[in-house]
Amino acid sequence: MGIRGKDLFDVDDLEAGDVKEIFERAQFFKRHGLQKWTSLKGKSICTLFFESSTRTRISFELAAKRLGADIINFTASTSSLNKGESFKDTVKTLDAMGIDLYVIRHSEPGSPVMMKKYTNSPVINAGDGVHAHPTQALLDAYTIWEKFGNFNIKIVIIGDVLHSRVARSDAKLLKMLGADVTLAGPESFVPSYFENYGVRISHNIEKSISESDIVMGLRVQLERQSGGFFPTLDEYNEFYGINSKRMKMAKNPIFMHPGPMNRGVEVMEEVSDSDSSAVEEQVTNGVFVRMALLDLILGGVTN
Ligand code: CP
Secondary structure, rough: OOOOOOOOOOOOOOOOOOOHHHHHHHHHHHHHOOOOOOOOOOOOOEEOOOOOOOHHHHHHHHHHOOOEEEEEEEOOOHHHHOOOOOOHHHHHHHHOOOOOEEEEEEEOOOOOHHOOOOOOOOEEEEEEOOOOOHHHHHHHHHHHHHHHOOOOEEEEOOOOOOOOOOOOHHHHHHHHHHOOEEEOOOOOOOOHHHHHOEEEEEEEEEHHHHHHOEEEEOOOOOHHHOOOOOOOOHHOOOOOOOHHHHHHOOOOOOOOOOOOOOEEEEEHHHHOOOOEEEEHHHHHHHHHHHHHHHHHHHHOOOO
């Protein structure tokens, strides 16, 4: 049965076996490169992005097109939401047109779960506020699996953990898969309650980097800050920025970042654009992982 017909609100919705199946299907698609498939021919997928996105939106669109599905991008700003139509009626209207699967990003945590109240079609969370970003976690974990072949690795995730849905989903998924995970940054960005995720927390990024195989940077989410988390961006960079001097404290660590990056704030170009950076591979893998998810959830003929 696997994940066929299921929703994906967060990584908790997946068993380790589901993740393995997603990775193997993503690897299968990656081996075939840019080949087009017809496994989802006749299926209609609707993306609803109420919050900005480059990678997630376009990779879902590419993934759907490569599988032969019809993809519709709902644009809130030009929709009848502007005439006062409710979210409920918006979803029911889309459903009446025969949408087989929804992909939603919203600034409000829990929006994908709310959407599910109005539709029987599967819903994939493409990021809901600071809560969760399960498909980013899957593509991050896939990238690690491809590089290391297992999850017997140490990873430190550094930066604005407090406002990061990626850090939350990555921490849960990587722990589930067996990785040793540390969340690091200033105390204002990494409060002690993150220990509840079963991960280590650290405010000493040099020490954490020196012990890690993978260093993941997180964007300082200026749009979600109410102020008071650190004095200035320059000081943040000085004390918590990922630069080549700090990276050299570990043995050939891989650099990862979910993007978008603030160059010169949480990471310096000498790291983000170096040979040790997996940032572009993460983006490439995002298409194949999302192809795998869509194919498995909608039961494409490659099943
Ligand atoms: N990583 C990520 O979610 O990027 P986008 O906001 O560009 O989709």
